[in-house]
Amino acid sequence: MSAENAIEIHDLVQRFGSFTAVDHVTFSVPRGEIFGLLGPNGAGKTTTIRILCGILLPTSGRASVLGFDVARQPEEIKKRIGYMSQKFSLYGDLTPQENLDFYASIYAVPRAGRAGRISELIELSGLGEHRKTLTRNLSGAWRQRLALACAIVHRPPMLFLDEATAGVDPVSRREFWDLIYRMAGEGTSVLATTHYMDEAEYCNQIGMMHAGELIALASPDALRAQMPGTLLQVDCAGPAQAFQVLEAMPGILEMAIHGARLHVSLAEPGQADELQRRLGRAGIAIRSLNAIQPSLEDIFLYMVQQRQPTPTHVVGE
Amino acid sequence: MERLWTIMRKEVYHIWRDPRTLGLILLLPGLLLILLGFGISGESQDLSMVVADLSKTDASRRYLDYYVASDDFEVVASAASEVEVLAFIDGGKAQVGLLIPEAFGRTLETGGTAEVQLYVNGSADPANVQTIQLKLSAIGQMASQTILVRRITHVGAATGLSLPIDTFVKTLYNPNGDRKLYIIPGLIPVILELQGLLLSALAIVKEREQGTMEQLIVTTIKPWELMLGKIIPYLVVSTFTLLSMLALSQLLFGITIAGSFWELLGLSLIFIVGSLGMGVLISNLAQSQMQAMYLAMFIVLIPSIILSGMIYPRDGMPWASLFYSELLPVTHYLTILRAIFLRGVGAAALWPSILPLIGLSIVYFVASIFVFRKRI
Ligand SMILES: Nc1ncnc2c1ncn2[C@@H]1O[C@H](COP(=O)(O)OP(=O)(O)OP(=O)(O)O)[C@@H](O)[C@H]1O
Numbered sequence: 228m229s230a231e232n233a234i235e236i237h238d239l240v241q242r243f244g245s246f247t248a249v250d251h252v253t254f255s256v257p258r259g260e261i262f263g264l265l266g267p268n269g270a271g272k273t274t275t276i277r278i279l280c281g282i283l284l285p286t287s288g289r290a291s292v293l294g295f296d297v298a299r300q301p302e303e304i305k306k307r308i309g310y311m312s313q314k315f316s317l318y319g320d321l322t323p324q325e326n327l328d329f330y331a332s333i334y335a336v337p338r339a340g341r342a343g344r345i346s347e348l349i350e351l352s353g354l355g356e357h358r359k360t361l362t363r364n365l366s367g368a369w370r371q372r373l374a375l376a377c378a379i380v381h382r383p384p385m386l387f388l389d390e391a392t393a394g395v396d397p398v399s400r401r402e403f404w405d406l407i408y409r410m411a412g413e414g415t416s417v418l419a420t421t422h423y424m425d426e427a428e429y430c431n432q433i434g435m436m437h438a439g440e441l442i443a444l445a446s447p448d449a450l451r452a453q454m455p456g457t458l459l460q461v462d463c464a465g466p467a468q469a470f471q472v473l474e475a476m477p478g479i480l481e482m483a484i485h486g487a488r489l490h491v492s493l494a495e496p497g498q499a500d501e502l503q504r505r506l507g508r509a510g511i512a513i514r515s516l517n518a519i520q521p522s523l524e525d526i527f528l529y530m531v532q533q534r535q536p537t538p539t540h541v542v543g544e
Numbered sequence: 545m546e547r548l549w550t551i552m553r554k555e556v557y558h559i560w561r562d563p564r565t566l567g568l569i570l571l572l573p574g575l576l577l578i579l580l581g582f583g584i585s586g587e588s589q590d591l592s593m594v595v596a597d598l599s600k601t602d603a604s605r606r607y608l609d610y611y612v613a614s615d616d617f618e619v620v621a622s623a624a625s626e627v628e629v630l631a632f633i634d635g636g637k638a639q640v641g642l643l644i645p646e647a648f649g650r651t652l653e654t655g656g657t658a659e660v661q662l663y664v665n666g667s668a669d670p671a672n673v674q675t676i677q678l679k680l681s682a683i684g685q686m687a688s689q690t691i692l693v694r695r696i697t698h699v700g701a702a703t704g705l706s707l708p709i710d711t712f713v714k715t716l717y718n719p720n721g722d723r724k725l726y727i728i729p730g731l732i733p734v735i736l737e738l739q740g741l742l743l744s745a746l747a748i749v750k751e752r753e754q755g756t757m758e759q760l761i762v763t764t765i766k767p768w769e770l771m772l773g774k775i776i777p778y779l780v781v782s783t784f785t786l787l788s789m790l791a792l793s794q795l796l797f798g799i800t801i802a803g804s805f806w807e808l809l810g811l812s813l814i815f816i817v818g819s820l821g822m823g824v825l826i827s828n829l830a831q832s833q834m835q836a837m838y839l840a841m842f843i844v845l846i847p848s849i850i851l852s853g854m855i856y857p858r859d860g861m862p863w864a865s866l867f868y869s870e871l872l873p874v875t876h877y878l879t880i881l882r883a884i885f886l887r888g889v890g891a892a893a894l895w896p897s898i899l900p901l902i903g904l905s906i907v908y909f910v911a912s913i914f915v916f917r918k919r920i
């Protein structure tokens with residue numbers, strides 16, 4: 228197996244009874260890159276990460292992390308990875324300082340540099356004033372910062388982040404990702420899952436999972452290019468009504484409501500006039516109409532629809 | 545090695561930062577010992593007795609003395625007829641009635657068989673009734689034996705009362721003291737085991753349920769470090785419990801250790817390791833805290849109480865029960881504890897119990913390490 232890739236997965240399958248949580252997935256992540264795993268609930272993201280961390284034995288297929296096989300050398304992998312699980316999993320009745328001390332010792336961080344490393348992490352995560360508060364009394368964002376600090380206390384060359392920013396405010400999320408970005412710059416490979424599509428923009432590569440299958444694999448730009456047609460953002464009164472009106476119009480590839488706006492994907496750019504006419508006839512006032520770059524969310528919805536026999540319109544968030 | 549220390553420290557934080565639970569852990573065993581100690585041995589406290597001595601002879605008074613001297617019965621009233629005796633019992637003023645017929649003295653004088661009538665309130669707790677009946681018949685038997693012996697002595701050579709026989713009978717029948725001596729050292733192992741199981745049966749499965757185990761198994765931690773690191777703090781807690789129970793048995797029940805304290809302590813530690821090992825093993829096998837508790841209760845605890853010999857003697861058990869009880873460390877520890885505690889037997893004479901105790905403790909502890917999987 229090539230050691231140039233931090234992760235190599237080949238035809239990976241994970242079944243729980245008759246249910247297939249990971250369905251013949253193949254991809255690889257080069258060293259020093261950030262790989263984003265996207266997908267709705269139950270797509271199989273956490274399951275994939277657990278296999279890669281060596282805590283879940285795959286049903287079939289091969290996977291290796293930093294050149295070590297997940298089934299045969301899990302302990303070698305564990306020495307070299309940091310893992311932030313989706314569910315908060317530090318000790319609530321210990322303080323951040325004690326949690327960090329604990330994991331530093333468990334990971335056998337050399338005693339000499341340990342205290343320095345821990346204060347560095349406390350500084351980095353801004354936990355200074357909370358270092359003596361019991362962890363269970365910290366707010367969500369602080370907990371996530373602490374969890375990240377514990378996961379990287381031993382400077383792992385590979386980092387797994389499972390919805391590391393769930394429930395965290397946008398500013399903290401940005402800071403969080405800046406930090407991840409910096410670490411990747413220093414050579415750490417990262418595999419992250421997220422529900423926030425905007426976070427995917429930070430990734431070098433994106434894998435989209437749906438119902439256990441990998442339905443897309445490319446860089447964010449390449450993914451955008453894969454989407455045919457022109458995407459229009461229609462800002463109008465009553466987007467739901469507009470949605471119904473336009474359902475009858477031929478040549479629409481996909482539609483989704485984004486808050487007060489409607490995203491419409493047209494096969495031909497020239498159809499925009501026809502769209503305006505139809506809405507006007509229905510008495511729906513159009514405030515603005517712009518051609519926009521498709522968001523990853525649009526792409527994801529498009530990808531999912533491509534796989535379904537009859538296209539259905541999905542209402543986005 | 546440092547990791548072991550780190551895990552122990554973390555476990556101590558868990559215990560220490562939950563002071564209410566810590567209080568319960570430390571206080572309940574002592575309370576249980578007091579409650580059960582008095583409860584079970586207190587069963588043989590004075591029973592109220594109403595007596596109708598219609599004979600009013602020397603012989604009848606001597607016969608009555610046997611009951612009074614036994615410490616089990618307290619004569620609370622005297623009656624003049626059977627009707628009166630029954631009225632006392634019916635009215636709940638006495639639990640037992642004794643009717644010595646008018647002919648009692650005369651019959652004994654003439655070498656015949658005197659009859660005595662005893663009444664027991666059968667509506668009381670059946671277990672109690674049974675004990676009362678046993679006691680009554682034992683005393684009655686003893687009295688008539690003594691009278692018989694005395695009669696022989698009288699006939700043989702007129703040497704008056706034979707004191708040795710009297711003393712002999714009394715030591716044989718000293719229920720209050722004996723019972724406590726037997727019960728308390730029987731309670732200590734079961735309470736220790738109860739505590740050890742409750743502490744350790746959640747050790748692993750609790751972390752699995754709350755999710756902290758997932759973070760722990762992605763590290764390079766070794767199973768033995770985790771198991772030992774969890775067990776040692778509990779071992780300290782259990783040792784404290786043992787010492788406090790030993791102190792209580794001396795202070796409250798007046799029971800002192802007849803044998804060596806240090807031997808008792810050393811063997812107790814081995815037993816505690818075995819109990820904790822069983823708990824951690826269960827914790828490894830259970831999928832939820834609820835399951836762990838059920839397994840601990842039904843596989844270990846209840847069999848420990850019933851099969852270990854604490855309450856029922858193991859002699860008459862069918863082979864399956866006997867075999868099962870051999871697999872419980874508490875069975876062997878109970879034998880050891882009673883021997884050291886009551887008879888002052890040295891450890892050197894107890895190898896048939898010590899070897900299986902050590903063997904089982906090692907097996908359960910090592911099994912808990914091997915069963916632990918660093919997987920979800
Ligand atoms: N141990 C298990 N036993 C049975 N089914 C499981 C197990 N673990 C996961 N699953 C199922 O596998 C599917 C994929 O789960 P997974 O946690 O990997 O999804 P996910 O993509 O991480 O979703 P989410 O965004 O909700 O975290 C889910 O339907 C889940 O119920």
Ligand SMILES: [Mg+2]
Nearest residue numbers: 272273274313
């Ligand atoms: Mg998940």
